[in-house]
Amino acid sequence: xxxxxxxxxxxxxxxxxxxxxxxxxxxxxxxxxxxxxxxxxxxxxxxxxxxxxxxxxxxxxxxxxxxxxxxxxxxxxxxxxxxxxxxxxxxxxxxxxxxxxxxxxxxxxxxxxxxxxxxxxxxxxxxxxxxxxxxxxxxxxxxxxxxxxxxxxxxxxxxxxxxxxxxxxxxxxxxxxxxxxxxxxxxxxxxxxxxxxxxxxxxxxxxxxxxxxxxxxxxxxxxxxxxxxxxxxxxxxxxx
Amino acid sequence: xxxxxxxxxxxxxxxxxxxxxxxxxxxxxxxxxxxxxxxxxxxxxxxxxxxxxxxxxxxxxxxxxxxxxxxxxxxxxxxxxxxxxxxxxxxxxxxxxxxxxxxxxxxxxxxxxxxxxxxxxxxxxxxxxxxxxxxxxxxxxxxxxxxxxxxxxxxxxxxxxxxxxxxxxxxxxxxxxxxxxxxxxxxxxxxxx
Ligand SMILES: [Fe+3]
Numbered sequence: 001x002x003x004x005x006x007x008x009x010x011x012x013x014x015x016x017x018x019x020x021x022x023x024x025x026x027x028x029x030x031x032x033x034x035x036x037x038x039x040x041x042x043x044x045x046x047x048x049x050x051x052x053x054x055x056x057x058x059x060x061x062x063x064x065x066x067x068x069x070x071x072x073x074x075x076x077x078x079x080x081x082x083x084x085x086x087x088x089x090x091x092x093x094x095x096x097x098x099x100x101x102x103x104x105x106x107x108x109x110x111x112x113x114x115x116x117x118x119x120x121x122x123x124x125x126x127x128x129x130x131x132x133x134x135x136x137x138x139x140x141x142x143x144x145x146x147x148x149x150x151x152x153x154x155x156x157x158x159x160x161x162x163x164x165x166x167x168x169x170x171x172x173x174x175x176x177x178x179x180x181x182x183x184x185x186x187x188x189x190x191x192x193x194x195x196x197x198x199x200x201x202x203x204x205x206x207x208x209x210x211x212x213x214x215x216x217x218x219x220x221x222x223x224x225x226x227x228x229x230x231x232x233x234x235x236x237x238x239x240x
Numbered sequence: 241x242x243x244x245x246x247x248x249x250x251x252x253x254x255x256x257x258x259x260x261x262x263x264x265x266x267x268x269x270x271x272x273x274x275x276x277x278x279x280x281x282x283x284x285x286x287x288x289x290x291x292x293x294x295x296x297x298x299x300x301x302x303x304x305x306x307x308x309x310x311x312x313x314x315x316x317x318x319x320x321x322x323x324x325x326x327x328x329x330x331x332x333x334x335x336x337x338x339x340x341x342x343x344x345x346x347x348x349x350x351x352x353x354x355x356x357x358x359x360x361x362x363x364x365x366x367x368x369x370x371x372x373x374x375x376x377x378x379x380x381x382x383x384x385x386x387x388x389x390x391x392x393x394x395x396x397x398x399x400x401x402x403x404x405x406x407x408x409x410x411x412x413x414x415x416x417x418x419x420x421x422x423x424x425x426x427x428x429x430x431x432x433x
Contacts, residue, residue, distance in 0.1 A: 003354065008432060012249045014373035021255075023371030026302040027422050033377075033432040036395040039353045041364050041379075042433045045315060046329035048279070063274050085248045096279075098263025106259045108269055110309065124266045124274050160257060162264055168315040169433050173368055173375050175254035189255055192373050198252045224251045 004038040005169045005226045006085055012198035020188035022149050042169030043228075048094040050128050058127035060099075060139040064120060071121035073102025073140035077218040078159065078176070078204065082133045085227030089133025095223075096126045096162040097137060104145030113145050141217070144183055156183035156190075165225040176221045177203045253375060256368040258309050264331065265311070280313065280331030283345045293414045295343040295380060298334060299367060302423035306339035310369035314343060314380075316362070321349030347382070353391060360390040364433070367420060377433045380418050383410045396429060405429050 016028035056063040061070055078097075082090045100106050100123060105115035107122050123142075127135045142159060146152045156177050163172045177184050184190060184203065193199045201224075210218035261269040265278045298306040314330045317323050334341040343363075351359040363380040379392065387393055387407070396403055405428040408416035420428045 005433075006247070006250075009249065013252050014254065016373050016376075018373060021371070021373065023255075024373060025371075026305075027369065027371035028373070029376065029422055029427055029430055031427055031429070033430045034396055034399060035432040036392055038433070039359060039392065040323060040351055041315070041317075041359065041362070043354075044323035045325065046280075046327075047325035049326075052276075054275070057275070064271070083248075085250055087246070087248065094279075096263045098259060106262060107271060108259045108262055110258055122262065122266065122271045122274055124262050124271055126263075126275070160254075160260065160263055162256070162260075168364055171313075171366065171375065172251060173253060173256045173260075174251055175257075189373065193252050195249075198249055201249065201251060202254065224248050226250050227247065 003043055003228050003230055005042060005167070006229055007035060008226070011195040012193065014189070014192035015194070018188065018192035020150070021192060024192075038169055043167050045167040045170065046164065047092060047166070048128065048164065050092065053126065053128050058125055058135075058137045060121065060123065060125045060137065062138075063125065064122035066120055069120050071101065071118045071140050073143075075138065075216045076141050077136060077138055077210065077214060077216055078221060079134070079136040079210075079218065080204075080221040080223060082129045082135060082163065082165075082223045082225065084165070084170075084225050088227075089129075089131075090165050090225060091129055091131045091133060093129045093133075093166070094126060094164045095129065095135050097124075097139075097159050099123045099139065099142040099159040100145055102140050102143050104143030113147075115143070115145070141178075144181075149188065153186070153188075154183050156181045156187050161223065163223055163225065170225040172223070172225055174223075175202065178219060179203055179205050253373060255370060255373050256311065256375070258370040260311050260368060261333070265333065268333065278331070280329050283314065283316065283330040283343075284318065284327045286327070287346055291414075292344045293347045293416060295345070295363070295408055295416045295418050296340055297418040297420065298339050298341070299420040300422065300424075304424070306334070307369065308334045308336045308339050310334065310367055312341055313366045313368070314345075315364045316345065317348045317351050319346045319349050321351040321361075323351075357391050358389065359392065360385050360387050362390075376422075377431045378420070378428055379406055379431065381407045382416060383407055392431075400429055403429065
C-alpha cells in the first residue's frame with residue numbers, strides 16, 4: 001500500500017499569474033508545475049514541540065504589551081478546527097499568524113502606510129492545535145490598509161496564517177478575512193481563486209453564541225489541509 | 241466496495257505578503273520577547289557544525305532582480321537518508337544587502353521511497369513572498385551525485401529536456417550554488433508537490 005497526498009485542485013487555489021494583482025506579473029512562473037505522486041520527502045515533515053510554545057504566544061493582546069497596557073482596538077477571538085480533506089482533525093500542528101494593528105499598520109520597517117504603530121502590539125502569534133484539532137487566538141481586530149496596486153487599493157481586514165500539518169506536502173500559507181467586509185469582493189488576491197465556494201471558505205464567520213459567552217467578538221475559521229489517499233499497488237516490482 | 245468518504249476542498253493559499261517576517265521570523269525584524277528563537281534557524285541542532293555543506297544563491301524575478309522580501313523553507317533527510325520530524329527543517333531569508341541566502345546543513349543521503357525505489361540526495365525547498373499567490377516548491381539536487389535513477393527526475397524528464405535548474409552547482413569543496421529563477425529563459429522547474 002502506498003500513501004500519497006491528494007492532488008491539489010487548481011480551481012480552488014489562486015492562479016499564480018494574475019495580472020490584476022500587479023506584484024504577480026514579475027514573480028509568477030510561466031511554465032506549468034510538474035505533478036508527481038508523493039514520496040517520503042513530501043509525506044514527512046517537521047513537528048514542533050509543544051513545550052516550545054509560551055503561554056502568551058496565542059494572545060496578541062498580551063504578548064507584546066508593556067506594563068500591562070492593552071493594545072488599542074476591538075479585542076476578538078479567532079478560533080477553529082484544523083482538519084484534513086477527510087475531516088480528520090489534525091493535532092499538535094503549529095499555526096503562526098501575523099497581522100496589522102487596529103489602524104491597519106504592520107510593525108515592519110517596509111510598511112510605508114501612514115498610520116500609527118501601536119507600541120503594545122506586534123501582530124505576531126502562534127498556537128499548537130489540541131487533540132481535536134482546535135486552535136484559538138486572542139487578538140485585536142486588524143484594520144484595512146491601502147497598498148499600491150492599480151493606483152491605490154485597499155486590502156480587506158485580514159490575518160495571515162502559516163500552517164504546518166504532519167508533512168511538508170501539507171504546508172499551507174493563507175489569509176483569513178472577516179464576514180461582512182465590503183472590501184472582500186474588490187480584492188484581486190481573493191479574486192485570483194476561480195472557485196466561488198473556495199473564495200468564501202477564507203471568510204471567517206461571526207459566532208454570536210461564543211461572542212456573548214466570552215464577551216468579545218468571536219470569529220470562526222476552520223482550516224483544511226490536504227488529505228492522504230491510500231492506494232494499493234497493483235503491479236508488483238520485478239522479482240517479487 | 242470501497243468506503244466512500246466526502247472529500248472536502250483544501251483551504252486555498254493566499255500570498256504571504258511583504259510582512260511575513262512578523263509571524264514567521266519575528267526576531268529578524270526586531271520583534272523581541274514574543275518568541276525566544278525564530279523557527280528553523282538551524283536544521284539540525286545536534287550535528288557538529290564543522291563538516292557541513294553550504295548552499296547559497298539568490299531568487300530572481302522576471303526583471304532579473306535578486307529579491308530580498310521573500311522567505312525560503314527547506315526540508316531534508318539526514319546524511320543517512322532518514323527523515324525525522326524533529327530535525328531537517330530550515331527557514332531563512334536572503335541578506336538584504338547582498339540578496340544572497342545561505343543554508344548551512346548536512347548533505348542529505350540517498351532516500352528510500354515507499355515503493356523501494358531510491359531517491360538521489362535532495363532537499364525540498366519552498367519560496368513564499370509578496371506577488372506569489374501560492375508558495376512555490378522545488379528540489380535541490382547536487383552536482384556530482386548519481387541522478388540517473390531518481391524517480392522524481394525521471395518524471396520531470398518526461399516533459400522537460402533540461403533539468404539543470406534542479407541541480408546545485410558545486411563551486412567549491414562543500415559549497416554549492418543554487419539560484420532560483422521565478423521567470424525568464426532560465427525559469428526554475430517548479431513542482432506540484
Ligand atoms: Fe497583509
